[in-house]
Amino acid sequence: MPEQLPEALDVIAVGAHPDDVEIACGGTLASLVRQGYRIGIVDLTDGEPTPRSPGPEVRLAEAAEAAGILGIQERITLELPNRRLFDGFDERVALAKVFRRFRPKIVLGIGGKTPLASPDHWQAMQITDAAVFYSRLTKWDEKFDNLPVHTISKLVWYPLALKSLSMPENSGAFVMDISETFDVKLESIRAYRTQFPPEKERVFDMVRGINGFFGAGAGFKYGEVFLSSTTIGTNDLVRTVLPPVGPVDPK
Numbered sequence: 001m002p003e004q005l006p007e008a009l010d011v012i013a014v015g016a017h018p019d020d021v022e023i024a025c026g027g028t029l030a031s032l033v034r035q036g037y038r039i040g041i042v043d044l045t046d047g048e049p050t051p052r053s054p055g056p057e058v059r060l061a062e063a064a065e066a067a068g069i070l071g072i073q074e075r076i077t078l079e080l081p082n083r084r085l086f087d088g089f090d091e092r093v094a095l096a097k098v099f100r101r102f103r104p105k106i107v108l109g110i111g112g113k114t115p116l117a118s119p120d121h122w123q124a125m126q127i128t129d130a131a132v133f134y135s136r137l138t139k140w141d142e143k144f145d146n147l148p149v150h151t152i153s154k155l156v157w158y159p160l161a162l163k164s165l166s167m168p169e170n171s172g173a174f175v176m177d178i179s180e181t182f183d184v185k186l187e188s189i190r191a192y193r194t195q196f197p198p199e200k201e202r203v204f205d206m207v208r209g210i211n212g213f214f215g216a217g218a219g220f221k222y223g224e225v226f227l228s229s230t231t232i233g234t235n236d237l238v239r240t241v242l243p244p245v246g247p248v249d250p251k
């Protein structure tokens with residue numbers, strides 16, 4: 001009996017650890033939800049162990065709380081190992097199975113290295129890129145629990161490095177206006193109380209500064225930067241380079 005598939009998602013954002021997605025693109029996800037899209041987050045690991053957390057249950061509860069603040073429809077935590085996450089066949093298949101099950105049109109994945117932070121992030125980028133491809137491979141059904149193939153239309157990267165200006169080569173950068181959801185984003189990051197106690201308040205200053213800087217360049221109060229992995233086309237140049245000011249009308 002083929003598995004009953006859940007309702008499809010429009011966008012899935014993939015992180016290595018709970019809080020990666022919130023830090024880099026929480027404002028965008030909250031905006032997409034307000035615009036009527038169905039959004040999911042996949043954490044490749046549960047992020048444990050970490051120095052300040054009492055255990056995985058607490059971290060999972062924080063992740064669930066953050067997801068509720070953003071208003072997203074699904075959050076999936078895969079059981080890949082934190083701190084020793086490596087791009088490999090099983091890792092790619094595990095993520096591709098999520099893509100086949102939830103059938104996103106767009107995948108958001110970590111873009112680039114994060115110097116002085118976890119090397120899991122770079123591995124997550126490789127796993128995500130590969131899993132987007134694996135999601136549509138035919139004649140390999142048994143490797144994917146016989147889930148139907150699914151072709152993802154676009155892969156967009158989000159830079160996660162807070163201490164680097166480097167971006168992946170040959171990527172087209174664009175900025176998403178998060179002025180309306182910046183406070184929601186901060187609240188979702190604050191849900192990770194074990195990761196961001198008062199002595200790490202500087203993380204919020206960094207996020208505010210980075211989102212303010214990227215937003216200002218595009219004419220927004222706050223913005224999140226994305227990098228298209230492939231060429232983006234448009235049939236409305238005016239709307240593309242001159243987006244409407246203010247919140248977009250719901251669909």
Ligand SMILES: [Zn+2]
Nearest residue numbers: 016017020118
């Ligand atoms: Zn991380």
